[in-house]
Amino acid sequence: MPFWWWLQNRAYFNFIVRELTCVFVGVFAVLTLFQIRALADGPAAYAEFVSRLKTPGFILFNTVGLAALLFHGVTWFKAVPTTMIIRFGETRVPDQVIAGLHYVGWMAVSAVIAWILLLR
Amino acid sequence: MTRGLTPFLWFLFGAGGMVSALLFPVHIFLIGLAFPLGWFDAPDYESLRSLVIHPITRLYLFVFIFFPLFHWAHRFRYTIYDLLQVKHGAQQPIALLCYGTALLGSVLAAYTLLTIA
Numbered sequence: 625m626p627f628w629w630w631l632q633n634r635a636y637f638n639f640i641v642r643e644l645t646c647v648f649v650g651v652f653a654v655l656t657l658f659q660i661r662a663l664a665d666g667p668a669a670y671a672e673f674v675s676r677l678k679t680p681g682f683i684l685f686n687t688v689g690l691a692a693l694l695f696h697g698v699t700w701f702k703a704v705p706t707t708m709i710i711r712f713g714e715t716r717v718p719d720q721v722i723a724g725l726h727y728v729g730w731m732a733v734s735a736v737i738a739w740i741l742l743l744r
Numbered sequence: 745m746t747r748g749l750t751p752f753l754w755f756l757f758g759a760g761g762m763v764s765a766l767l768f769p770v771h772i773f774l775i776g777l778a779f780p781l782g783w784f785d786a787p788d789y790e791s792l793r794s795l796v797i798h799p800i801t802r803l804y805l806f807v808f809i810f811f812p813l814f815h816w817a818h819r820f821r822y823t824i825y826d827l828l829q830v831k832h833g834a835q836q837p838i839a840l841l842c843y844g845t846a847l848l849g850s851v852l853a854a855y856t857l858l859t860i861a
Contacts, residue, residue: 630827643823649764650816650846652772653809657853659775660805663796664860667789678780686776693772697765707758734770741774744787744795 645696648689701726753818753843760815767808802857809853817846 630640662673676682704726705719779786787795795801821842825835 627827640823640827643819643826646816646819646823649760649768649812650820652764652768653812653816654849656771656805657809657849657856660796660853660856660860663789663793664856670789670792674780674786677776683777683780686772686780690769690772690777693764693768696761697769700761700765730766733766737767737770738774740795741787742784744791 642695642699645692645699648692649696652689652693697730701730753814756811756814757818758815760811760813760818762811763807764812764815768812771808797860802860806853806857810850813846813849814843817842 630636659673662669677686701723705722708722710717710722774784778784796805821839824830824838824842830838
């Protein structure tokens with residue numbers, strides 16, 4: 625099989641894009657570590673970190689990264705009902721309910737984090 | 745070698761997938777776009793530092809880094825196998841490199857979060 629097998633049809637392509645969102649997950653975890661490191665090193669180091677985030681390269685990277693993470697989130701919550709089966713007595717909780725609750729949780733958690741960061 | 749660890753690695757992958765799906769978008773939107781572009785006022789150094797040194801925030805940030813790093817390691821490992829069609833003999837070094845990187849990052853994160861003052 626040639627290397628470009630995943631460009632042969634849309635399902636393969638979506639699969640590989642979904643799997644590659646993990647690269648952004650890893651990079652953002654490391655970027656967060658750098659940010660904490662800069663905070664630990666003092667105001668000058670932190671100011672340098674913040675000014676670097678304003679460069680066009682980082683803005684572009686973060687825009688693509690946000691799109692990748694939203695795709696990861698949507699595909700992740702879609703997959704959750706197949707791995708998480710919840711029953712109430714005899715009835716199985718429908719997939720849409722489980723996925724829907726994850727979306728509600730996602731919104732709530734995002735709102736709390738935004739509230740904490742914006743009120744600082 | 746990694747076979748006995750498979751359920752544990754799968755758990756880390758799942759936890760990291762959930763943590764990054766729930767927490768990363770709002771962080772990227774605010775810290776990576778909204779603050780640098782001036783859409784909202786960014787928290788200043790002193791208030792952010794006092795937030796980060798709180799024990800609950802330290803724990804939160806460790807969870808934020810540790811599980812997603814292992815999510816990356818596990819998923820990236822299998823994506824490399826699929827994309828490059830890696831044969832069995834060559835798979836182990838790739839696995840060790842992925843989990844090793846995640847472990848190194850986690851140790852650095854733990855060290856930084858324990859020593860920040």
